[in-house]
Amino acid sequence: MTENTHIIKKEGKMLVPGIVFASPKLFEYIKKDKTLEQVKNVAMLPGIIEKSIALPDSHQGYGFPIGGVAAFDPEKGIISPGGVGYDINCSVRLLATNLTIKDLKNKKEITHSLFRTVPSGVGRESKLRLSDSELDDILKQGTQWAVKKGYGLKEDYLHTEDNGKIEGADQKAVSQRARARGKKQLGTLGAGNHFLEIQEVEEIFDEKVAKVFRLEKGQLTIMIHCGSRGLGHQVASDYIKEMEKQYGFSHLPDRELVNAPIKSELGKKYLSAMAAAANFAFANKQLITHWIRQDLKHYFPKVKAQVVYDICHNIAKFETHNVNGKQKEILVMRKGATRSFGPGRKEIPQDYRNVGQPVFIPGSMGTHSYVLVGTKKAEELSWGSTAHGAGRILSRTAAKKQFSPQQIKQILKDKDILLEAGSIKGIVDEAPAAYKDVDEVVRVSNELGIGNLVAKLRPVAVIKG
Amino acid sequence: MKYTFLPHTADIKFKAYGKTLNQAFENAALAISKILAKENKVKTNITKDIELEGIDQKSLFYNFLEEIIFLFDAEHFIVSKASIKITKYKLTAKLKGDNASNYQGLDHIKAATYAEMHIKKTQKGWEVQAVVDV
Numbered sequence: 001m002t003e004n005t006h007i008i009k010k011e012g013k014m015l016v017p018g019i020v021f022a023s024p025k026l027f028e029y030i031k032k033d034k035t036l037e038q039v040k041n042v043a044m045l046p047g048i049i050e051k052s053i054a055l056p057d058s059h060q061g062y063g064f065p066i067g068g069v070a071a072f073d074p075e076k077g078i079i080s081p082g083g084v085g086y087d088i089n090c091s092v093r094l095l096a097t098n099l100t101i102k103d104l105k106n107k108k109e110i111t112h113s114l115f116r117t118v119p120s121g122v123g124r125e126s127k128l129r130l131s132d133s134e135l136d137d138i139l140k141q142g143t144q145w146a147v148k149k150g151y152g153l154k155e156d157y158l159h160t161e162d163n164g165k166i167e168g169a170d171q172k173a174v175s176q177r178a179r180a181r182g183k184k185q186l187g188t189l190g191a192g193n194h195f196l197e198i199q200e201v202e203e204i205f206d207e208k209v210a211k212v213f214r215l216e217k218g219q220l221t222i223m224i225h226c227g228s229r230g231l232g233h234q235v236a237s238d239y240i241k242e243m244e245k246q247y248g249f250s251h252l253p254d255r256e257l258v259n260a261p262i263k264s265e266l267g268k269k270y271l272s273a274m275a276a277a278a279n280f281a282f283a284n285k286q287l288i289t290h291w292i293r294q295d296l297k298h299y300f301p302k303v304k305a306q307v308v309y310d311i312c313h314n315i316a317k318f319e320t321h322n323v324n325g326k327q328k329e330i331l332v333m334r335k336g337a338t339r340s341f342g343p344g345r346k347e348i349p350q351d352y353r354n355v356g357q358p359v360f361i362p363g364s365m366g367t368h369s370y371v372l373v374g375t376k377k378a379e380e381l382s383w384g385s386t387a388h389g390a391g392r393i394l395s396r397t398a399a400k401k402q403f404s405p406q407q408i409k410q411i412l413k414d415k416d417i418l419l420e421a422g423s424i425k426g427i428v429d430e431a432p433a434a435y436k437d438v439d440e441v442v443r444v445s446n447e448l449g450i451g452n453l454v455a456k457l458r459p460v461a462v463i464k465g
Numbered sequence: 466m467k468y469t470f471l472p473h474t475a476d477i478k479f480k481a482y483g484k485t486l487n488q489a490f491e492n493a494a495l496a497i498s499k500i501l502a503k504e505n506k507v508k509t510n511i512t513k514d515i516e517l518e519g520i521d522q523k524s525l526f527y528n529f530l531e532e533i534i535f536l537f538d539a540e541h542f543i544v545s546k547a548s549i550k551i552t553k554y555k556l557t558a559k560l561k562g563d564n565a566s567n568y569q570g571l572d573h574i575k576a577a578t579y580a581e582m583h584i585k586k587t588q589k590g591w592e593v594q595a596v597v598d599v
Binding site for chain 1: 471504524528535539577579599
């Protein structure tokens with residue numbers, strides 16, 4: 001094994017070993033919090049197949065680590081809301097424009113206009129007033145609902161995981177409380193680490209693949225990072241409570257690992273509610289995309305902003321993988337991880353199928369983001385998965401102690417990055433130094449071959465809630 | 466001291482104290498209010514009566530935190546004060562607060578969690594601890 005692979009031997013109640021994919025430098029961070037303990041705990045869950053995985057950007061989460069991947073046998077295995085996360089389908093979409101940095105002479109005005117157009121932060125509501133039946137349709141149809149309503153193009157959902165509509169979604173499995181939280185939030189960015197960023201393609205590592213993804217040096221891209229908002233968070237809480245009641249938690253090493261058998265009524269119901277929340281997240285980004293396009297048209301009548309791809313970070317999916325030499329359908333839970341399928345998989349949009357699926361790894365505020373391509377190697381090593389971001393190393397409290405808002409503003413100004421934020425005080429939480437080095441994360445992914453480098457994106461303007 | 470914030474890599478961890486369990490929960494509500502309101506001083510213009518139930522003490526605490534988060538998202542209600550009565554695994558509370566849209570620069574909480582949660586009796590009374598996902 002390479003220096004980027006750390007095996008945690010099977011011990012105690014672990015059913016399988018743990019594997020941490022990280023360089024020695026990243027492993028030092030990972031060792032400091034509860035990540036390794038959580039990798040071991042996940043390895044104790046019934047029906048887990050082969051290994052409990054942590055990726056280069058992993059850090060302590062709830063029950064499962066963030067940056068964790070585990071696969072379960074559909075007959076004997078379990079599903080846990082903790083394996084998906086509270087922000088169901090927290091995800092990233094990349095738009096490729098036909099603009100370059102030269103077009104951004106009035107960067108400030110354009111960024112401010114986008115900030116006003118796309119509701120972000122706390123308390124800024126959706127521009128839409130949804131009826132109950134419309135919300136039902138969104139939960140069932142995701143991006144495809146938005147496109148039908150005129151908020152986008154067919155190409156948009158064809159370039160989204162699962163065509164922007166996860167099958168099996170059941171709106172009836174989503175509680176009234178979850179609906180009440182989400183109803184006024186469709187088409188909003190939210191707060192925390194969610195963002196909208198204008199970027200420039202600074203460097204291409206793989207010309208051939210970049211061309212297939214329609215990316216070229218000097219081009220402007222727009223990255224959107226957000227999830228299923230309050231609706232998804234409530235779905236997670238609702239099912240954690242229900243699973244506690246039906247299946248208990250006293251036998252578990254951590255209460256957040258509460259789960260239900262995949263085959264059980266409750267397990268199936270959670271999966272159909274999760275799919276509905278994921279569809280809400282997809283539709284959310286489609287509306288944001290639509291408003292970005294409309295807004296950019298004021299400045300550039302001939303602007304194009306094509307969806308490169310839209311990837312899920314927090315999700316469970318039935319996928320076919322090689323298990324002990326046989327192709328088998330298993331349930332893969334990715335929590336803070338990106339699917340990274342190599343060439344040929346039927347899940348990949350047709351125009352990308354020969355090269356592999358696009359993977360986006362956003363950096364922290366003020367640092368580069370990366371485009372990678374999925375690989376066969378990822379399918380061998382990590383159930384077709386790679387990292388999802390930089391991963392935090394510093395608490396918000398510590399970040400506040402170390403930096404002032406003025407310092408953060410200065411760091412961004414020195415790099416010529418414009419910032420529009422709802423709360424200037426809040427941006428300290430997201431200080432670049434609060435995160436691991438994203439350059440190191442993608443280097444390790446590339447070196448392991450679980451996601452290969454395609455392009456590097458430089459932030460030009462950042463919008464945060 | 467009513468509550469205190471502790472370091473946590475990705476989210477927010479807090480402890481709240483009280484002479485009684487009721488008071489510890491009341492102070493936990495103040496900690497949540499501080500996370501949401503940040504520097505704002507939230508008025509007590511609106512009152513909400515809530516009733517909750519859990520399967521044990523921890524789930525009662527989880528459900529209480531979750532209710533405050535729910536009210537913020539679904540009804541734009543931001544809490545500033547709570548008076549609470551707990552009987553075993555049941556709780557009734559009078560929450561006072563205001564409409565969140567009257568304030569600027571608020572923060573958001575995604576969810577309550579069981580991570581590192583504890584509820585314990587101490588020499589001085591009660592101490593509760595929780596991590597919220599932000």
